[in-house]
Amino acid sequence: MSATIYDVAREAGVSMATVSRVLNGTAVVKDETKKKVLDAIQTLGYRPNAVARGLASKKTKTIGIIVPDVSAPFVAEMVRGMEDIATMYNYQIILSNSDAQADREIDLIGTMWEKQVDGVLFMGSQVTEELLQAFEQAQLPVVLCSTIDPEGRIPSVNIDNRQAAFDATRFLIEKGCKRILFLSGSSDHAVVGTPRQEGYQKALKQAGLPPQILECPSLRYEDGLKMLRESFHQIVVPDGVIAVSDELGVAAIHACLDAKLQVPDQVKVISFDNTRLAVMVRPELTTISQPIYDMGAVAMRFMTKLIHHENVEEYSFRLPYEITVRKST
Amino acid sequence: MSATIYDVAREAGVSMATVSRVLNGTAVVKDETKKKVLDAIQTLGYRPNAVARGLASKKTKTIGIIVPDVSAPFVAEMVRGMEDIATMYNYQIILSNSDAQADREIDLIGTMWEKQVDGVLFMGSQVTEELLQAFEQAQLPVVLCSTIDPEGRIPSVNIDNRQAAFDATRFLIEKGCKRILFLSGSSDHAVVGTPRQEGYQKALKQAGLPPQILECPSLRYEDGLKMLRESFHQIVVPDGVIAVSDELGVAAIHACLDAKLQVPDQVKVISFDNTRLAVMVRPELTTISQPIYDMGAVAMRFMTKLIHHENVEEYSFRLPYEITVRKST
């Protein structure tokens, strides 16, 4: 059995309350007393039991993170950003994967509540009424990350996806592209669907060019390549492609190469994200660079503010993005 | 305030102990009584407080995971495997990144102990005496994942790295390679260093071929490419390359292309891991395929056995690997 606060108190000849005070710095303690306590802690090798502390204080110093899938590089990088800031503020994280399944998401919110986390960082494809209700019921502070509540009822961290898609489209148009294909995520996805499609279409309309959208079942390379191979012969052959993820961007490049189309000479490709994959393929991908790590970090930083009731002016964060030009355009 | 077990007991007209029993199934409860309790739980929307439960039972249903960096795809996939099995057994995970820094690793073990996790899954580059001592002190069950204690004092899940490197080398030799370069991790790394170098050298010696090892500061693409570019003119130009990670494999391919060497015609490349990157580059990578997800899953499954004191025969798991042949060889 390891030492408890009671053992420390006895060893130091003080009360438990005093030990607690020097541990947490919640009140002034005479230097002399403090030293006795610190010595006792030292000799006993005492470490406070966070569970007991959590029960007594109703704060667990733990943040729940719900994401679709950590094994996706975009997500993993974001989670890393969250974790680093959590560490900085002495929080730990409980990580869960939802596979973007609505019922699993709801479930996980319940689990997070049972674990008494101090807050939840959430990434998912949609913010439904049921989800909102689950958060409401759990009475937990929530921050969305790379996830949007169209009604803006929950704080969130994103880039301006609509504008970014618009910019990407403009970029290709200015490069002379006339037949720009948009490789989209599911159109009801609040991030990689609707807003980006809108930005794309707005730019095309302004330029008097025809839109052509292909919706991928996922943002993964394999699915993108499969879909492109199946549909390449029945679509207008593009001279420009905008992909909503780097993996889809790579899929586009390879689909073109397989169809004997040179990238970037005959087809220019730009993708969203700028994960590390973008520089690991040839030609290197031109991307809409998202500050992925920072998005996670900002979300977690904001969470710590919510928890500590610091007054927060901003609510819906729009982080800057930029077009990183490489060899694919 | 949300309902407590006391509220449920009163609502159902039974004692807290009885509520606890139906909740945990720790004793037989009359059907009629059970129904009353279940109804009360339903109407109050009661969910047990896991923190209180943890304090009382001394089991938190939480597993700590310490990894160098979740944002590395290999790690992320492994973590996903761990999480899935944890979910299956009703455990949650606390995830922490050590950046492979020894002091940080020790620190994290302390934190995990404070959080009263039921066990720790650990991935790191080395198992030092200090680390072992920290685990000892924390009195936590530990399972190493893709990490080796040379003395075998801690259960672990790995592939046979020595044999795998031997096989990879044999594979290239049989393809006719005479000048095989080994792109290694730091040589004191217990997984990507020593054992793989040994397997490589053994195969070369058997074939009477000269070894040539390049040690990379990290397993990342950027670092590998940089190192190769700097040293390509001062080494024997290889006709075969074995890389200890897929990223280094891609770096090797690109370094060759930049030096006007055709892959696989003039240089054959094989890498370790078979992360998804392997199929996202051209030519697609031939790899020593590791069951990454499964390694995480097996480690977590073994942990649940340790926790429940199921008698465990095996201790040091050697999962199967295979050579997946693609276009780079």
Next chain:
DNA sequence: CTGAAAGCGCTTACAG
């Protein structure tokens, strides 16, 4: 500046 005591919300022998 310090202590005594209640309480956080559960589980778990111990009785019956």
Next chain:
DNA sequence: CTGAAAGCGCTTACAG
């Protein structure tokens, strides 16, 4: 099959 009560290891008013 069920209940009363102690206890898990802390924090936090409340007193002084």
